[in-house]
Amino acid sequence: MAGATIYDVAARAGVSIKTVSRVVNREANVSKAMRDKVEEAVVALGYRRSLSARTLAGSNSSIIAALVDAALTIEHWKSGRGNDYLSRLELGALMECRRADYHLMVELVDHGSSTLERDMLALLGSIRPAGVLLTPPNSDHPLVLDILDRAGVAYARISPEKDPGRGVSVRMNERQAAFDMTRHLIDLGHRRIAHVSGPANFAASSLRREGYEQALSEAGLACEPSLVVEGDFTFASGIACVGKLLEGERPTAIFAANDDMALGVLQGAAAAGLSVPQDLSVAGFDDTPSALFSTPPLTTIRQPVAEMAAEATRRLVVSTDRPGDEDETVITVPYELVLRGSTAVCR
Amino acid sequence: MAGATIYDVAARAGVSIKTVSRVVNREANVSKAMRDKVEEAVVALGYRRSLSARTLAGSNSSIIAALVDAALTIEHWKSGRGNDYLSRLELGALMECRRADYHLMVELVDHGSSTLERDMLALLGSIRPAGVLLTPPNSDHPLVLDILDRAGVAYARISPEKDPGRGVSVRMNERQAAFDMTRHLIDLGHRRIAHVSGPANFAASSLRREGYEQALSEAGLACEPSLVVEGDFTFASGIACVGKLLEGERPTAIFAANDDMALGVLQGAAAAGLSVPQDLSVAGFDDTPSALFSTPPLTTIRQPVAEMAAEATRRLVVSTDRPGDEDETVITVPYELVLRGSTAVCR
DNA sequence: GTGAAAGCGCTAACAA
DNA sequence: TTGTTAGCGCTTTCAC
Numbered sequence: 180m181a182g183a184t185i186y187d188v189a190a191r192a193g194v195s196i197k198t199v200s201r202v203v204n205r206e207a208n209v210s211k212a213m214r215d216k217v218e219e220a221v222v223a224l225g226y227r228r229s230l231s232a233r234t235l236a237g238s239n240s241s242i243i244a245a246l247v248d249a250a251l252t253i254e255h256w257k258s259g260r261g262n263d264y265l266s267r268l269e270l271g272a273l274m275e276c277r278r279a280d281y282h283l284m285v286e287l288v289d290h291g292s293s294t295l296e297r298d299m300l301a302l303l304g305s306i307r308p309a310g311v312l313l314t315p316p317n318s319d320h321p322l323v324l325d326i327l328d329r330a331g332v333a334y335a336r337i338s339p340e341k342d343p344g345r346g347v348s349v350r351m352n353e354r355q356a357a358f359d360m361t362r363h364l365i366d367l368g369h370r371r372i373a374h375v376s377g378p379a380n381f382a383a384s385s386l387r388r389e390g391y392e393q394a395l396s397e398a399g400l401a402c403e404p405s406l407v408v409e410g411d412f413t414f415a416s417g418i419a420c421v422g423k424l425l426e427g428e429r430p431t432a433i434f435a436a437n438d439d440m441a442l443g444v445l446q447g448a449a450a451a452g453l454s455v456p457q458d459l460s461v462a463g464f465d466d467t468p469s470a471l472f473s474t475p476p477l478t479t480i481r482q483p484v485a486e487m488a489a490e491a492t493r494r495l496v497v498s499t500d501r502p503g504d505e506d507e508t509v510i511t512v513p514y515e516l517v518l519r520g521s522t523a524v525c526r
Numbered sequence: 527m528a529g530a531t532i533y534d535v536a537a538r539a540g541v542s543i544k545t546v547s548r549v550v551n552r553e554a555n556v557s558k559a560m561r562d563k564v565e566e567a568v569v570a571l572g573y574r575r576s577l578s579a580r581t582l583a584g585s586n587s588s589i590i591a592a593l594v595d596a597a598l599t600i601e602h603w604k605s606g607r608g609n610d611y612l613s614r615l616e617l618g619a620l621m622e623c624r625r626a627d628y629h630l631m632v633e634l635v636d637h638g639s640s641t642l643e644r645d646m647l648a649l650l651g652s653i654r655p656a657g658v659l660l661t662p663p664n665s666d667h668p669l670v671l672d673i674l675d676r677a678g679v680a681y682a683r684i685s686p687e688k689d690p691g692r693g694v695s696v697r698m699n700e701r702q703a704a705f706d707m708t709r710h711l712i713d714l715g716h717r718r719i720a721h722v723s724g725p726a727n728f729a730a731s732s733l734r735r736e737g738y739e740q741a742l743s744e745a746g747l748a749c750e751p752s753l754v755v756e757g758d759f760t761f762a763s764g765i766a767c768v769g770k771l772l773e774g775e776r777p778t779a780i781f782a783a784n785d786d787m788a789l790g791v792l793q794g795a796a797a798a799g800l801s802v803p804q805d806l807s808v809a810g811f812d813d814t815p816s817a818l819f820s821t822p823p824l825t826t827i828r829q830p831v832a833e834m835a836a837e838a839t840r841r842l843v844v845s846t847d848r849p850g851d852e853d854e855t856v857i858t859v860p861y862e863l864v865l866r867g868s869t870a871v872c873r
Numbered sequence: 874g875t876g877a878a879a880g881c882g883c884t885a886a887c888a889a
Numbered sequence: 890t891t892g893t894t895a896g897c898g899c900t901t902t903c904a905c
Contacts, residue, residue: 182651184898195876200900208874227648231587232898234578235881249624256621256832260815261613269616269632270603277596277634282653284631285616287624301574304529306629414819442819449821468607469816472761472789474796485603531882542892547884555890579882582897 183224191220203228230282234307239499241281243492244308245272246317249287263467264484265314268337271488272312279496284308288317299326310495312488313337313346319382333498335491337484340382347498348509349491353383356480356514357390357434360462363478363516364432365398368525369460373406373430375420375440381412387436387464406430410440417443418450425451431459431525438463438470441477445521456523466517475520483512530571539567550575577629581654586846588628590839591655592619593664596634610814611831612661615684618835619659626843631655635664646673657842659835660684660693666729680845682838684831687729694845695856696838700730703827703861704737704781707809710825710863711779712745715872716807720753720777722767722787728759734783734811753777757787764790765797772798778806778872785810785817788824792868803870813864822867830859 377384410416417440435441441463470477724731757763764787782788788810
């Protein structure tokens, strides 16, 4: 009941354990007859290679370690809320692990710790993951990358902003997405389009803002500084920002750099007696679950986080299964403009 | 750089590997002098026990395997949405693993598979988890519990409905929470209080409905059958249900069995020209993130999922570290009535 | 093509 | 209190 070992399989098939090992690892140089016998025994016994024995014996551990930022996680833990982004990411990684018969281990990395290097080395030594999945903001942490490089562990980075050439990078074109969204508003006839940007220290903020500005420029519209206000990606800051924007000459559309802020804009607009989308169009970015439930539902950009994680995991799996098989190292996945009720033709 | 082994530590400290093992495993019978020497070497070398070697050698693997329903996960994956419930659950498990120096592995279990037993046995044999965290609906799957029992693997169940005595169960009092919410509406002066229940095949649905009915009875109010309509926990069904409820003599308050449906009720009420909470009070259950962003924000019950998972994980860790140390086997955690803008005094 | 032997790093008996 | 010796189940040489 405790699970069959390679010896059990070898005994039943009447071969050596090495032959069993060859078959289960899909190595060459095994005759059809041997293979069949072994496969029969494997099925009959429900044999599965022991993860720890494999890892210990020095082969691929088939473990993908997802390195998640501890501070962010603790923050979520305290607030009693889940992390939609991380959840989607994990879903994708999980699906791919399942396909490849890998296992997903989630590990907290304390980013700011003075013992970061020691902690990571200990972690890597203890787990010996076949590959590491780096989630933001770890994706851009230079020391983390250095340690991984030095330890010779393969890694894939989700949405990195800097040095995309290091490791495998999976990203989407943030600037283009913001451009498309702004363009959508312009196509609806809007001319005074405001932007609620993200905090300056997030690289995504500037990319999204650049896309917004580029779309305006290309349409021959001026980028009025008064039409851009900076939030901090929170719902509350969305409310605050819409307040500022409605003070002067009103915009007819507001594009927020993420959904949480867009939802705040929605609420702030309602409080100011404006109807969305009749009096004001509002667009977000991310496609969080709440974007579907708001009144009206939010037009937004769907970032394919799960697909990104799946792709990253696939690369990790492939690179450890068939080293040297990787082609491109920077993968860009398509996003989607999701049109819902919060944007409409400018009156 | 590949990580120090127990031999390296023993050599540096000038002791045998067994002594090192004793120290790092906090066993008794080690002199202070020895302990100090070993500890110095451990720190100097950044030594960490190899997970796979420990597991293989037959000791506690320090791995907690969270068994997640594959079908549910695939559904989420396809819809491109995260799973807030699972995310919170994982957060809690992760925090506790970190404290106890355990590792969290997330595994998909295909519930309906005809090879469930074989799959699980293979999984358990391959991973040898120290404990298994069962999330709904696996918490109530009799075959899963049987297999775990037979394999002798410790398990903790999150929100089980049946046989709470099997394994460790961590739950909240659903009936009481629903009672409290209904009572809250009664206290606000409401007399015609409707209930949008969950689907009949979910045990939580009936528990919540019972709480609702009990509160009405105790307040001397009749439980009119026309005031209870059954949804399926989705946003869309909330919209449909509020339509039915507004057809006849209108309720002044609606208590939905989960937030998604409550959000649908909110939207349906708005579509019918009703202002919430002036014309109608609406309450939900779960405290999903969206409950905070709706207009108005939703009064709801906060289910402490993360705390439940943390507690469950703690029990698993304790039971494998100090077998026989468990006291109670059914743990009930407190919930919280979260009052927001969607409920108000009955006019 | 197949197999025997030697570890991987650790813990679990058993000695001393 | 400390150390020695076998394995755990597998992959890796290296023979045949």
